Amino acid sequence: MQACGLIVEYNPFHNGHKFHIQASRQESGADCIIAVMSGPFLQRGEPAIIDKFHRTKAALAAGVDIVVELPYLYAVQSSDLFAHGAVQTLHELGVSSICFGSESGDISHFTRGYDLLNQYQTSYQTMLQTKLDQGLAFPEASRLAYETIGLTTGGIDLAKPNNILGFSYVKAIFNNHLSIEPLTISRLNSDYHDEHMTGSVASATSIRHELLKKGHISADAANSLPEETVSQLQTYQAEATSWHTWENYFDLVHYRVMTMTEEELAAIYGVDEGLEHRIKKTGNKATSFQGWIGMIKTKRYTWTRLQRIFTHILTNTRKTDAASVKHSQSVPHVRLLGMTKTGQTYLHNWKKAMNVPLISTLARQDNLIAATDERASHAYYSSLPAARKRAFQHQELEPPIIL
């Protein structure tokens, strides 16, 4: 039995994802589709609209066979660490391929890009450092450095976040000499940053904005969402009383910042170069999350980077916690969220060959990755009313979802 891996956030799961699952199955010829999915908080430093358990249900209903969780310490990271954690997780699960979406849908653009980068490593590093020293944010500095070595002309436009992630996956596979074949599928008429609904394969970003702006599922959004997602979104909203947005966490993160010492704030992952003073100072004037980030934002500290930092403050993730993933090659365990019958058969056979434990709850896991995941989960549900919080938190202790 062969497995193909996807690396996803499913925030929320939409028609494009459903298409991607079908295409991946075809492209890879695999019998089993495994998705490694971000948990409560996402790569761009945002809470997921609905929790990982409800997103897992939507994913299984739409064709994924196994959903596992990408630990927080890999999920809320820039693309290279995000990709490293995701690829290592899929490697532990024995996938023979990983399939990701890209603008061109041509994998040779990525493999050629990888060769080019290897060849001009020094020029790339020098230019990257120069641009960083000029005060540019990492994504922009990196894009310019790639341009220098001719990478954008090779077919991948590294101004597209999706291509950046895809390139990070390819690097994570090749750098670690994993026997995983990278595959890519064109993203069709959906553009990652497009904020308008464009029919049945609208981007995750555009659907998310539509949902959070309206606070309910509009007819437009419903058109881009599979039935399973509409049902999970509705169930969640009814049971939890609301979806999750950063603004729901403003009171908590503001309280937290204003009762921390500057030393404690400086110990949080990502708070560097005296940013603690700026965060504290602007905190005196902030009355909304958007407004607060707007006051701190600079050329170097992009919106996404600041959102990640605030996620680390909210979840109490310190530099010492993050150091553990930076210096470890593999993941300490794989956390199973849900599976179909096919997934169950696959795992039954594969489990013995795994080098790390396959777990279904964090109970009894004694490592920084698990401890951080537990804190992140508590922080995520903290925006809900007291009685709801407890019920939703309890899902963490239940057996994996089986469809």
Place this chain on the structure above:
Amino acid sequence: MQACGLIVEYNPFHNGHKFHIQASRQESGADCIIAVMSGPFLQRGEPAIIDKFHRTKAALAAGVDIVVELPYLYAVQSSDLFAHGAVQTLHELGVSSICFGSESGDISHFTRGYDLLNQYQTSYQTMLQTKLDQGLAFPEASRLAYETIGLTTGGIDLAKPNNILGFSYVKAIFNNHLSIEPLTISRLNSDYHDEHMTGSVASATSIRHELLKKGHISADAANSLPEETVSQLQTYQAEATSWHTWENYFDLVHYRVMTMTEEELAAIYGVDEGLEHRIKKTGNKATSFQGWIGMIKTKRYTWTRLQRIFTHILTNTRKTDAASVKHSQSVPHVRLLGMTKTGQTYLHNWKKAMNVPLISTLARQDNLIAATDERASHAYYSSLPAARKRAFQHQELEPPIIL
């Protein structure tokens, strides 16, 4: 010009307090009444119903000449440290007497008690340690030890919280050889623990319960409150949207506990003997503040002690912060909250003789006492809606209230 000091919480300021001010003026023969008042959080580990600025206004309107703030690190403490901070503050302000309420209203009971304690110090200490080792809470152990040396038969019943505080004031004055005369006034028909309104001098506890239970000022409560207090309570509720009760902080303190590591929790002042495990574990089931404390409470960990600990968690007050007051003789500054014309004249003359700065905001104060007060203030207003929070917090930067 002579000054008499009062040690108060004014939560809220009621008719009994008004009577106490008049009686203190008479008893002491002083021209100026100085109240040292707890700030956002009170001795029993509770948020004050309305903030210190509004309580200051009520106190000035009712006859106090100067209101200064007892720093958090002294205010949220057991009686001896509370008394130490309050007496030292009044000493810096040059009071010639301190007048407190007691059951008997006879100061000789307290001075005889002090002599007795000095004489039988060893027996007291031995019995105290024995009772603590048996698992009793400090107040109960201390009461029994006092009984052993005959202190309860000398006229002060040390089962009464008010007498305990009074005795602590007397000890703080005599132990430090201060030239301050202790005075006491009978508390009349008001009993500290009485939860029923008993006419015009009802206890602070009974009024507080009545206010918080009803959420508005009932006719009964209004009878026990001076006009100034009724007006401050109403203004505060209208502007802040609500009074402060522990339940309004449940979400914040629960979020905080559940995102702390056990090591961080164990570093909080008062979290000893593995209490961090118990707090974390019960946190998984808690859905209200009262319910949570109820789950943790034991013979040794009384309700008051636990409330103080939760106040320290909420305000992020660590053992290292508290150590600073335990080992320092004097207070680092005196924070002025408000004054009348008489108070202004007194301070104008006295200021030059002070050993520590008289300040009106915490800005530019660089010590642990000030830093903790700033965090406590932020924590206190954190229960208010974002826009209100900012406006109320801003009072901390305004000049002292002058009536």
